Amino acid sequence: MSDQQTIIHNQDATVHNKVVTITLNPALDLTGSLDTLNIGSVSLANKGSLHAAGKGVNVAKVLSDLGAEVTVTGFLGRDNEALFCTLFSEMNAQDEFIRVDGSTRINVKLVEQDGQVSDINFPGVEVSEQAITEFETCLFKLAETHQFFVLAGSLPKGISPELCASWIEKLHQLDKKVIFDSSRAALAAGLDAHPWLIKPNDEELSEFVGRELETPEACQQAAQDLASKGIENIVVSLGAKGVMWLSKDDQNDALWRYAQPPKMNVVSTVGAGDTLVAGFCWGYMKQWQAEQTLSFATALSALAVSQVGVGVPSVQVVTDLQKQITHSNPISTNV
Numbered sequence: 052m053s054d055q056q057t058i059i060h061n062q063d064a065t066v067h068n069k070v071v072t073i074t075l076n077p078a079l080d081l082t083g084s085l086d087t088l089n090i091g092s093v094s095l096a097n098k099g100s101l102h103a104a105g106k107g108v109n110v111a112k113v114l115s116d117l118g119a120e121v122t123v124t125g126f127l128g129r130d131n132e133a134l135f136c137t138l139f140s141e142m143n144a145q146d147e148f149i150r151v152d153g154s155t156r157i158n159v160k161l162v163e164q165d166g167q168v169s170d171i172n173f174p175g176v177e178v179s180e181q182a183i184t185e186f187e188t189c190l191f192k193l194a195e196t197h198q199f200f201v202l203a204g205s206l207p208k209g210i211s212p213e214l215c216a217s218w219i220e221k222l223h224q225l226d227k228k229v230i231f232d233s234s235r236a237a238l239a240a241g242l243d244a245h246p247w248l249i250k251p252n253d254e255e256l257s258e259f260v261g262r263e264l265e266t267p268e269a270c271q272q273a274a275q276d277l278a279s280k281g282i283e284n285i286v287v288s289l290g291a292k293g294v295m296w297l298s299k300d301d302q303n304d305a306l307w308r309y310a311q312p313p314k315m316n317v318v319s320t321v322g323a324g325d326t327l328v329a330g331f332c333w334g335y336m337k338q339w340q341a342e343q344t345l346s347f348a349t350a351l352s353a354l355a356v357s358q359v360g361v362g363v364p365s366v367q368v369v370t371d372l373q374k375q376i377t378h379s380n381p382i383s384t385n386v
């Protein structure tokens with residue numbers, strides 16, 4: 052890493068320990084483990100679990116395990132909030148979720164013995180105008196005392212992609228670091244709102260650019276097209292193949308870094324992307340050098356696939372895994 056890149060990565064002098072995660076459409080994840088899923092007939096689950104989740108909640112759990120002071124917000128159904136409240140209290144998180152009428156959705160995750168996961172994600176509760184106003188007040192109050200915001204997951208009924216994008220833009224105008232991880236229309240609208248870091252997976256990137264991305268070079272080209280929108284960090288996750296990260300240096304040159312995890316014993320990949328996001332956020336909060344952030348986040352996410360649900364069972368295991376991450380040379384081109 053050149054001195055200049057180190058300076059760019061470390062340009063914020065303050066070390067941060069506080070972060071806000073925003074989950075507009077949280078979920079209770081009902082995970083069932085099966086030998087094989089029989090589509091169109093009966094499948095028997097060997098075991099099951101129900102836990103509080105949703106992308107931003109998962110990111111919050113990982114950051115909290117790492118030692119961050121986490122505030123969680125978004126919209127939560129009043130009728131089945133108990134598992135969320137228990138989790139937030141275990142995490143010692145500040146609960147700023149706006150309560151809305153109805154029940155938070157239950158998403159079904161069917162994990163087969165070979166690690167393949169079938170996700171059935173439901174739409175979620177309807178959010179009223181009044182709840183939106185309450186949320187906006189809460190969000191911009193939190194902006195008075197926080198620098199890092201992670202907005203992750205899909206949108207519930209009542210929140211348009213444009214409204215979500217307007218929150219990202221406003222946080223950007225306030226000079227906040229917004230990490231944005233969504234998909235489909237929400238991702239498309241949010242990309243024009245100057246998020247500071249995005250983490251599409253290769254499929255989401257392909258859907259956004261409207262073409263197949265069969266090689267790392269094709270993914271890189273698509274990400275470079277996005278960089279022209281003024282997004283500082285584009286992290287493309289590639290499942291078992293690892294991570295590609297595009298950032299810019301002072302000369303407006305694109306700088307690519309790549310990290311590949313070792314082969315893992317896959318139990319469930321649900322939440323691996325959220326764990327990667329949390330790892331990047333933590334590296335920035337701790338002002339680590341870029342290579343350290345990348346290898347840590349990659350190791351953290353690789354470890355996540357060896358368990359059901361998210362969380363950091365041992366930082367030592369992450370550190371050991373970090374030593375097994377391989378990197379290719381960064382590619383430097385003009386954006």
Ligand SMILES: Nc1ncnc2c1ncn2[C@@H]1O[C@H](COP(=O)(O)OP(=O)(O)OP(=O)(O)O)[C@@H](O)[C@H]1O
Nearest residue numbers: 252288289290291293312315322323324325352353
């Ligand atoms: N089979 C695997 N083996 C090792 N590491 C993995 C595996 N799958 C995922 N990872 C790690 O987790 C990261 C995120 O995974 P992935 O690209 O599947 O994200 P995602 O599609 O956003 O995941 P999610 O299921 O949480 O939405 C990868 O970049 C990689 O570092």
Ligand SMILES: O=P(O)(O)OC[C@@]1(O)O[C@H](CO)[C@@H](O)[C@@H]1O
Nearest residue numbers: 078104105106158172204205322
């Ligand atoms: O419908 P969204 O918000 O895109 O995704 C929701 C979700 O699949 O994401 C998490 C895993 O990343 C799960 O905990 C949750 O069920």
